[in-house]
Amino acid sequence: MTLIATLPTEDRPASPYADLTPPMTPVQALAESNRCLFCYDAPCVRACPTGIDIPAFIRSIATGNLKGAATTILSENIMGGTCGRVCPTETLCEQSCVRNRAEDRPVAIGRLQRHATDRLIDGEPAHPFPRAASTGKRVAVVGSGPAGLSCAHRLATLGHDVTVFEAKPKSGGLNEYGLAPYKMADDFAQREVAFILGVGGITVEHGRRLGADLSLEALRRDFDAVFLGLGLGGNNRLNIPGEERAGVEDATAFIERVRQAPPGQPPAVGRSVVVIGGGNTAIDAAIQAKRLGAEDVTLVYRRGRAQMGATPWEQELAQTEGVVLKTFAAPKDIGADGITFERTRLVDGTLAGTGETFTLQADMVLKAVGQKLSAEALDGLQLAGGKIAVDDAYRTTLAKVWAGGDCVGSGEDLTVQSVQDGKLAALSIHSHLSA
Amino acid sequence: MADLSSTIAGIRSPNPFWLASAPPTDKLTNVVRAFKAGWGGVVWKTLGEDPPVVNVSSRYGAHLDTDRRLIGLNNIELISDRPLDVNLQEIIQVKRDFPDRAMVVSLMARMAEEAWAGLARKVEATGADGLELNLGCPHGMCERGMGSAIGQVPEMVEQVTRWVKNATRMPVIVKLTPNITNILWSAEAAKRAGADAVSLINTVNSIVAVDLDSMAPTPVVDGKGSHGGYCGPAVKPIALNMVAEIARNPDTRGLPISGIGGVTTWRDAAEFLALGATNVQVCTAAMTYGFKIVEDMIGGLSNWMDEKGYQTLDQLSGRAVCNVVNWNDLNMNFSTKAVIDPALCIDCGRCHIVCEDTSHQAIRIDQGEGRRVFTVVNEECVGCNLCSHICPVPDCITMVPEQNNLPYVTWPNDARNPMRVPEAAAE
Structure with a gap:
C-alpha cells in the first residue's frame, strides 16, 4: 500500500484544518439570539447533560451582555467552548428547541455558545471564577481530558489544590488528540486548557501514567482524594486476518497524527481509504482523510444508517464532504490491495452474514470500531460492563477514589457528559472533604 | 465587581x-x-x-x-x-x-x-x-x-x-x-x-x-x-x-x-x-x-x-x-455625515429609498460587481441619521462628524437668525 493522495488540489478545502463551521459574526449572533423565545423550564436545558441555562445566556447575547452570557455557560460547563463546537447539538439542545415545531429550524444554540465563550476566552484577561479560600486539601486527578479538567477546575474554585497527572505531553485529552482538527481549529484545545488553568491552584504533570510511575495506592496515600478521568485508552480490534498489515491503523491514532502534525506538513493519506465503523470517530477520520486529499473514502458499517452511532447530521456531513457510506457489510479479510467484506442483514434484530462477499480496493484502512478501558493498574477497583463502577456520587468501590468521563458508564461517551461527570464528582469530593 | x-x-x-x-x-x-x-x-x-x-x-x-x-x-x-x-x-x-x-x-x-x-x-x-x-x-x-x-x-x-x-x-x-x-x-x-x-x-x-x-x-x-x-x-x-x-x-x-x-x-x-x-x-x-x-x-x-x-x-x-439641553443650546456649526461601509452592506437598498423618497436624495447607487454600491453624497447629506437607523446591519452606516474647526454657536447667536441676540448684549 502506497500513500499518495491524488485529489486535485483545486478540489480540496482551502486548508484541511479549516473550521468546519465558521464563528458567527456579531450580526448573525444578534439575529439568531433574538429567535430564542426565553422558554420557561426550557426543553433545551433539560436536553443538555451539563444543564447550561441556555435561554439565559442567549438573552444575554441579545442584550449585549456577552461576558454575562459566557459566564452563564461556563458556570455549568467550563468546556463550553469545545462543546459549542463539537456537541451533537442536533440530538441534544437543538433537537428539543421549540422553534423546531413551528418553523422546522432550531435556534443555533451551539454556534451562539461558541460566539459567547470565544469572546471571553480570547478577550478577558481575568478568569471569571475566583477561587474560594484555600482549604489545604490536595486532590489528585488522573487524566487531563474533559472529565479531569472539569473536575480539577471545579475543585480549584472550591479552594482545593489539584495535581493533574497526564501521560501525554499535552493537556486536553480527546479535545487535543481525538477530535478532528476542522472541529477544533486554531489550536482551540490548548487555548481552552490555558483558560481553565487560569483559575489557579492546578498543577499539571505531564508524562505521568498510571501503572508506569504512578500507582493508585500511592495516590491514595499522598492525596486527600483521587479522581480518575482516564478515558478509554484501548481500541477494539477487528480480529480478522491482515489486521497487522502496513496501512491498517486505528482511526484514533490517525486523528492523533493529524492533530499533532505541523500545519504545513499534514500526514500522507491513501488514494483509496476505507474506514470501518459507524460512530463519530469513524466520521471524523473519513472526512479528515478526504480533506487531506484522498480520492475515494468509503465508510463501511456492518449495520444500517439507523444503528450508526454517528448522528444523521454527521452522516450527511460525511456525504457532503464526498465520503461514500456503505452499510450492512462486515470486514472479513484485509489483503495486499484491498479489504473483503461479507454482506450482512438483521434477522430478528440479530446481525447475520449472508455469505455474499465483495472487495474494496484500499491503500489505507482506518479502524473505528469502539474503544475500551485499559484496565491495567486499576487493581482493587470494581468494573461494571467493562468500565469503572461508580455510585450516584461518582465514588468507586475504593475509598477516597472517584471516577468519571468515558471510563465510567454514566451515559454516552460525549465531551459534554465527561464535563458533567467531572463537575459532579468534584462536588461529591468537596462534600466529602468538607465533612 | x-x-x-x-x-x-x-x-x-x-x-x-x-x-x-x-x-x-x-x-x-x-x-x-x-x-x-x-x-x-x-x-x-x-x-x-x-x-x-x-x-x-x-x-x-x-x-x-x-x-x-x-x-x-x-x-x-x-x-x-x-x-x-x-x-x-x-x-x-x-x-x-x-x-x-x-x-x-x-x-x-x-x-x-x-x-x-x-x-x-x-x-x-x-x-x-x-x-x-x-x-x-x-x-x-x-x-x-x-x-x-x-x-x-x-x-x-x-x-x-x-x-x-x-x-x-x-x-x-x-x-x-x-x-x-x-x-x-x-x-x-x-x-x-x-x-x-x-x-x-x-x-x-x-x-x-x-x-x-x-x-x-x-x-x-x-x-x-x-x-x-x-x-x-x-x-x-x-x-x-x-x-x-x-x-x-x-x-x-x-x-x-x-x-x-x-x-x-x-x-x-x-x-x-x-x-x-x-x-x-x-x-x-x-x-x-x-x-x-x-x-x-x-x-x-x-x-x-x-x-x-x-x-x-x-x-x-x-x-x-x-x-440634555434645549434645542437653542445646540451647536449650529456641528456637521455630521453618513458613511456606508460597503464591506458590511447587504444590498437591501433601504437607505437609498428612504433618503430618496423621504429625505434629501443623498445616497447614490452605482453598479458594482454583481451588486449595487451605495454611497453618500456629502453635499446633499444633512446628517439626519435616518439611513443609519433603518439599516438592518449594525455599524454598516455610521455618522462621522466633520472637522470644520468652527466655533460652538447656538441659534440665538447664529448669524442666520433674524432674531439674533446682538453680540454686545450677549456678552
Whole structure:
C-alpha cells in the first residue's frame, strides 16, 4: 500500500484544518439570539447533560451582555467552548428547541455558545471564577481530558489544590488528540486548557501514567482524594486476518497524527481509504482523510444508517464532504490491495452474514470500531460492563477514589457528559472533604 | 465587581431593579417568587379603601410587531381587588421574610384627607419601607375621581402629598402621570409638598388596537372596549424625556427619581440612571418573560459598569443630565455625515429609498460587481441619521462628524437668525 493522495488540489478545502463551521459574526449572533423565545423550564436545558441555562445566556447575547452570557455557560460547563463546537447539538439542545415545531429550524444554540465563550476566552484577561479560600486539601486527578479538567477546575474554585497527572505531553485529552482538527481549529484545545488553568491552584504533570510511575495506592496515600478521568485508552480490534498489515491503523491514532502534525506538513493519506465503523470517530477520520486529499473514502458499517452511532447530521456531513457510506457489510479479510467484506442483514434484530462477499480496493484502512478501558493498574477497583463502577456520587468501590468521563458508564461517551461527570464528582469530593 | 446596592428616599435595596405597582405585585405568591428570582424591591399593587374594586374580564391589549414581539401592553385593570386587610397581612409577612428587599406600598384614595391618612397609617403598621401615591392610572379609577384625575391637577397632587406626609414618617414617593401637558408642574407640586421622591411614568392613555371583526377596541369586554393604560418598550422614550426634564429643571433638581417606562434590558436601566433616575421599576418585561429576566438586568448592568469603571450607582446616576439641553443650546456649526461601509452592506437598498423618497436624495447607487454600491453624497447629506437607523446591519452606516474647526454657536447667536441676540448684549 502506497500513500499518495491524488485529489486535485483545486478540489480540496482551502486548508484541511479549516473550521468546519465558521464563528458567527456579531450580526448573525444578534439575529439568531433574538429567535430564542426565553422558554420557561426550557426543553433545551433539560436536553443538555451539563444543564447550561441556555435561554439565559442567549438573552444575554441579545442584550449585549456577552461576558454575562459566557459566564452563564461556563458556570455549568467550563468546556463550553469545545462543546459549542463539537456537541451533537442536533440530538441534544437543538433537537428539543421549540422553534423546531413551528418553523422546522432550531435556534443555533451551539454556534451562539461558541460566539459567547470565544469572546471571553480570547478577550478577558481575568478568569471569571475566583477561587474560594484555600482549604489545604490536595486532590489528585488522573487524566487531563474533559472529565479531569472539569473536575480539577471545579475543585480549584472550591479552594482545593489539584495535581493533574497526564501521560501525554499535552493537556486536553480527546479535545487535543481525538477530535478532528476542522472541529477544533486554531489550536482551540490548548487555548481552552490555558483558560481553565487560569483559575489557579492546578498543577499539571505531564508524562505521568498510571501503572508506569504512578500507582493508585500511592495516590491514595499522598492525596486527600483521587479522581480518575482516564478515558478509554484501548481500541477494539477487528480480529480478522491482515489486521497487522502496513496501512491498517486505528482511526484514533490517525486523528492523533493529524492533530499533532505541523500545519504545513499534514500526514500522507491513501488514494483509496476505507474506514470501518459507524460512530463519530469513524466520521471524523473519513472526512479528515478526504480533506487531506484522498480520492475515494468509503465508510463501511456492518449495520444500517439507523444503528450508526454517528448522528444523521454527521452522516450527511460525511456525504457532503464526498465520503461514500456503505452499510450492512462486515470486514472479513484485509489483503495486499484491498479489504473483503461479507454482506450482512438483521434477522430478528440479530446481525447475520449472508455469505455474499465483495472487495474494496484500499491503500489505507482506518479502524473505528469502539474503544475500551485499559484496565491495567486499576487493581482493587470494581468494573461494571467493562468500565469503572461508580455510585450516584461518582465514588468507586475504593475509598477516597472517584471516577468519571468515558471510563465510567454514566451515559454516552460525549465531551459534554465527561464535563458533567467531572463537575459532579468534584462536588461529591468537596462534600466529602468538607465533612 | 460594581456595587449595585441602591438607596432612594432612604429606602435601601440590594439592586436598583424594583417591580412596579402592577399585576406582578398583587399578592404574596407573586412577590415571594420575585424576591427569590432576585428583584431588589417591589411596589405592592395599589391598595384602596374597602370594599375592594371589582375587575372586568379581559384586561390586556397588546401592540405586537410583525414578528409577534410585544412592543407595548395596555391594561384596563383597576387597583387591588382584594380586601385591604388581606394585602396588609401579606405585606407584613413578606417584609419579615425578606428584610433586605425594598417593600413600598402603592396607595390610591378619593380626594379626602382621612382616606389617604387612614391608608398611610395602616401601611406604616406593616413595617413596609415606604409609600407610593398612585396619582396616575388613566383608566377606570379616574372616572371615580382618583388616579390621573388627581395627578393631572398640580394643586391636587400637592394637597394629597401633604396629607400623606403629615400622616406618616415613611418616605413618600409620588407617582406621576404622563397624561399631562408639562410633567414639571406635577413634579414641582410634589416637591413643594415634601415628597421624598417621584416615580414616573405611570401608563399612557391609549387604545392599543381595534378588533376589526367585533369593531371594538381591545381588550374587548362583551363587544365594547375602553381606553387603557399603555406601557412597555414603546413608552420608554416618553419616560426618558420626562425623567430628564425633572432632573435638569432647577426647581426639581435633586429630587430623587424612580424611573419607570419600558425598562426591558440592563441597557434601558442604565439609560434611565444616566438621565437622573436613582433606580428603575419594571413591569411589562416581567409580564412578557417572567421574573427570571432580572438576572441579565443585574448581570449586564454590573458587567457594563465594570467595563466603564463605575463602581457604584451614584457614580452613574445623572451622568447624562448635563448633556440634555434645549434645542437653542445646540451647536449650529456641528456637521455630521453618513458613511456606508460597503464591506458590511447587504444590498437591501433601504437607505437609498428612504433618503430618496423621504429625505434629501443623498445616497447614490452605482453598479458594482454583481451588486449595487451605495454611497453618500456629502453635499446633499444633512446628517439626519435616518439611513443609519433603518439599516438592518449594525455599524454598516455610521455618522462621522466633520472637522470644520468652527466655533460652538447656538441659534440665538447664529448669524442666520433674524432674531439674533446682538453680540454686545450677549456678552
